Amino acid sequence: MANKSYFSKKNTNYHTIAFYNLENLFDTQDDPNTLDEDFLPDSEKQWNRKRYENKIFKLGTVISNIGFSKARKSPILVGVAEVENQKVLEDLVSSKHLKNKNYGIVHYDSPDERGIDVGLLYQKEHFEVVHSESIPVLVDSQRGERDYTRDILWVTGILNNEEIHILVNHWPSRRDGAESTSYKRITAAEKNREIISKITxxxxxxxxxxxxDFNDDPSSESVNTHLVQNDLFNPMEKLLTRYRGTTNYRSQWNLFDQIIFSHNFHKYEKGKHSFSSASIFDDDFLKIYKGRYKGKPFRTYAAGKYTGGYSDHFPVYIRLQLN
Structure with a gap:
C-alpha cells in the first residue's frame, strides 16, 4: 500500500496555473532606453550582483512550490510581471529550484518607461506555444500625453493536447490616485475584451x-464590469478578506493579482481541463515574521532599505484537473 500511495502522490492529474508579480526584477546593467537607474550597483539601492542572485534564487524557490502540495509538481504555466527583460527570465528558469523543470519563456519588450514587462513561463513537457504576440494598451495621461504602459501578452498553445489562450496583463498603476487613474485600467480591460472577441x-x-496584476480588486469597475462579463468567471472574488489578499497598502489588503477564465472550464469532458480550485500562495516563508508589519509580503526593499525578501505581492494560482 505504501508504494501505491507514493506513486499516486507522484502522479496526479492536477495542474497548477499561476501568476506572480516579481516586484522589480531588474538586472544590474544600465539600459540607456529605460528608467532603470534605481537598480544599478552605484544607485542608492546598491542593486548589485549578490542581491540580484539572491532575489533570483528566492523567486525560483517560490515558483517551484506554488500548488505543489496537491499537484505534486511545480506550476505548468506561470504569468509574471515586473521583469526587465528576457535575460532575467532566463536566469530565473536556470536557478536552482527551476532548472530541472524545463521551463520555456515567452517575452516581449514593452514600451513601459521603466522597462518592466510581463512574460509567461511554461513547462515544455505540458505546453507547446502555437502563437504569441504583444498587444499595446494605448492610454493617455491626464495631460493628454501618451502613458507608456505594459503591453498585454497573448499566447495560444496546446496544454496537454487541449488548445488554450492566455492573456497576461499588468495594468496601469494607481500611483496618482485610484479614482483619477481608473480610466486607464478600464481601457486595459476593454483591450482584453477586444482580444477575447477576436478569439471567440x-x-x-x-x-x-x-x-x-490588474491594480484593481475583483469588485472594481474595470474588472467586475468591463472585463468579467457573462462569458467569464472570476474565482478570486471570494479570496479577498480583511485579513487576506495579495498586496497590502497602509494595512489594507488588496487582491490586484487575479486569474479569470472562460466558463467552459467548468465543464467536465474527458481529455480536457476543468477548474478545481483557486487560492493565494501565501505560505509563512513569504511573509514578514515579526514586528508591526507581521504577516505582510516580505519584499526586497522596505522604506528604501534592502531587506532581502521576495516580492511585495503574493502569487495567485488556479488548479485545473485533466479529466
Whole structure:
C-alpha cells in the first residue's frame, strides 16, 4: 500500500496555473532606453550582483512550490510581471529550484518607461506555444500625453493536447490616485475584451485564461464590469478578506493579482481541463515574521532599505484537473 500511495502522490492529474508579480526584477546593467537607474550597483539601492542572485534564487524557490502540495509538481504555466527583460527570465528558469523543470519563456519588450514587462513561463513537457504576440494598451495621461504602459501578452498553445489562450496583463498603476487613474485600467480591460472577441470569432468555444496584476480588486469597475462579463468567471472574488489578499497598502489588503477564465472550464469532458480550485500562495516563508508589519509580503526593499525578501505581492494560482 505504501508504494501505491507514493506513486499516486507522484502522479496526479492536477495542474497548477499561476501568476506572480516579481516586484522589480531588474538586472544590474544600465539600459540607456529605460528608467532603470534605481537598480544599478552605484544607485542608492546598491542593486548589485549578490542581491540580484539572491532575489533570483528566492523567486525560483517560490515558483517551484506554488500548488505543489496537491499537484505534486511545480506550476505548468506561470504569468509574471515586473521583469526587465528576457535575460532575467532566463536566469530565473536556470536557478536552482527551476532548472530541472524545463521551463520555456515567452517575452516581449514593452514600451513601459521603466522597462518592466510581463512574460509567461511554461513547462515544455505540458505546453507547446502555437502563437504569441504583444498587444499595446494605448492610454493617455491626464495631460493628454501618451502613458507608456505594459503591453498585454497573448499566447495560444496546446496544454496537454487541449488548445488554450492566455492573456497576461499588468495594468496601469494607481500611483496618482485610484479614482483619477481608473480610466486607464478600464481601457486595459476593454483591450482584453477586444482580444477575447477576436478569439471567440474564430472559435466560439475557445478556452481562455486572463491573468495579471490588474491594480484593481475583483469588485472594481474595470474588472467586475468591463472585463468579467457573462462569458467569464472570476474565482478570486471570494479570496479577498480583511485579513487576506495579495498586496497590502497602509494595512489594507488588496487582491490586484487575479486569474479569470472562460466558463467552459467548468465543464467536465474527458481529455480536457476543468477548474478545481483557486487560492493565494501565501505560505509563512513569504511573509514578514515579526514586528508591526507581521504577516505582510516580505519584499526586497522596505522604506528604501534592502531587506532581502521576495516580492511585495503574493502569487495567485488556479488548479485545473485533466479529466
Amino acid at each position: 470569432a474564430e472559435n466560439s468555444n475557445a478556452k481562455i485564461i486572463i491573468m495579471g
